Amino acid sequence: MNSDMARQTLPAIHQGLAERLFGLHGEIKADRDLTALSRIAVALYDERTDILKTFIHSSDGESPLDHSSEKMAQLPSLRELAQSGGRRTLNDLTVVAGLGQKHASRLVACGYLSSYTVPILSGGRFYGFLFLNSVHKGFFTPLVVHRLRPYAELIAQVVLRELDAVRMMHAAVKVIRRVSTVRDEETGAHLARMARYARLIATKLAVKYGLDDEFVEYLFQFSPIHDVGKIGVPDQILFKPGKLTPAEFEVMKTHVARGLEVIDLLARDFGTQSLAHFSVLRNIVAYHHEALDGSGYPHGLRGAEIPLEARIATVADVFDALTSERPYKKAWSNQQACDLLRESVGTKFDPDCVAAMLDSPDEIRDIQASLEATVFD
Numbered sequence: 193m194n195s196d197m198a199r200q201t202l203p204a205i206h207q208g209l210a211e212r213l214f215g216l217h218g219e220i221k222a223d224r225d226l227t228a229l230s231r232i233a234v235a236l237y238d239e240r241t242d243i244l245k246t247f248i249h250s251s252d253g254e255s256p257l258d259h260s261s262e263k264m265a266q267l268p269s270l271r272e273l274a275q276s277g278g279r280r281t282l283n284d285l286t287v288v289a290g291l292g293q294k295h296a297s298r299l300v301a302c303g304y305l306s307s308y309t310v311p312i313l314s315g316g317r318f319y320g321f322l323f324l325n326s327v328h329k330g331f332f333t334p335l336v337v338h339r340l341r342p343y344a345e346l347i348a349q350v351v352l353r354e355l356d357a358v359r360m361m362h363a364a365v366k367v368i369r370r371v372s373t374v375r376d377e378e379t380g381a382h383l384a385r386m387a388r389y390a391r392l393i394a395t396k397l398a399v400k401y402g403l404d405d406e407f408v409e410y411l412f413q414f415s416p417i418h419d420v421g422k423i424g425v426p427d428q429i430l431f432k433p434g435k436l437t438p439a440e441f442e443v444m445k446t447h448v449a450r451g452l453e454v455i456d457l458l459a460r461d462f463g464t465q466s467l468a469h470f471s472v473l474r475n476i477v478a479y480h481h482e483a484l485d486g487s488g489y490p491h492g493l494r495g496a497e498i499p500l501e502a503r504i505a506t507v508a509d510v511f512d513a514l515t516s517e518r519p520y521k522k523a524w525s526n527q528q529a530c531d532l533l534r535e536s537v538g539t540k541f542d543p544d545c546v547a548a549m550l551d552s553p554d555e556i557r558d559i560q561a562s563l564e565a566t567v568f569d
């Protein structure tokens with residue numbers, strides 16, 4: 193599928209950074225020396241799990257690497273670039289593909305024959321890579337690289353600015369949570385893990401639901417904010433060890449509306465409401481307690497009326513809550529948690545989201561191993 197077709201088939205919600213990258217790509221190709229720049233792609237790095245994941249791209253031809261995620265430990269040459277900040281020119285990808293390098297093989301299979309790679313660094317921190325490709329061998333001459341440099345810098349800045357807006361919002365949420373008492377069960381490690389489960393589910397469902405990597409990234413970034421409204425729930429209800437009375441439960445339910453108020457205020461102050469994917473955050477906050485059979489709250493939505501991002505976040509959140517130790521319960525085994533998810537398919541949980549979790553025992557264990565600490569951060 194070429195970029196034009198991809199753009200037309202994407203719902204408006206998915207047109208954010210990728211859309212802007214597509215525009216920039218068009219401008220770059222208007223330069224006669226750079227017309228053969230056939231693909232620009234950005235991958236982002238998640239330091240906590242060492243995962244490098246595809247994010248946005250603009251490709252003239254087929255897109256070779258959608259929904260890819262790989263441990264950087266498995267990518268020694270890229271890891272070296274990330275550490276050194278150096279750039280890499282490969283003017284004949286067939287040679288690298290011939291050595292068995294699987295990404296290069298996929299690029300070659302889609303007709304891309306040369307590549308130029310730039311690490312995205314800011315303040316000494318590594319955020320990801322910008323990959324440029326051409327269908328011509330030997331395209332990235334010193335002159336072309338020189339001409340591309342300001343464009344590469346611009347794309348890196350656009351990506352960093354967008355990530356910054358999200359990061360500011362996270363920082364604000366962190367402060368809100370620190371000065372409030374919502375700390376006991378919603379530890380930093382719980383939030384970090386549930387966000388990665390959400391990313392895992394979304395990645396597995398991406399093809400079936402036509403989700404692009406940009407959507408998946410925002411889902412990952414925004415999932416941990418789902419319960420920010422709990423700051424409005426009194427401690428004696430929030431921390432009550434036993435079952436809530438019906439009246440207390442009514443109060444508990446207000447954390448959803450309160451959460452929406454908080455994120456709308458934050459969005460106004462940080463300018464994040466202009467993010468193309470802000471609706472992903474709103475939907476997660478608003479609908480993460482809805483259940484598939486309509487028995488959830490606050491709206492009693494059913495099935496597909498519940499936005500997919502909320503259905504994903506719910507399964508991710510519940511799975512981690514079950515497998516974590518809480519003041520009032522021991523941690524369940526992964527098997528026990530999977531059994532409960534399976535039993536509640538169709539009543540509480542979306543079958544596809546549950547299937548994606550059940551299908552991922554290794555990935556789940558990996559997330560648990562890299563985010564074991566239960567400290568609040």
Ligand SMILES: [Fe+2]
Binds near residue numbers: 418447480481
């Ligand atoms: Fe909640």
Ligand SMILES: [Fe+2]
Binds near residue numbers: 378382386419513
């Ligand atoms: Fe949670």
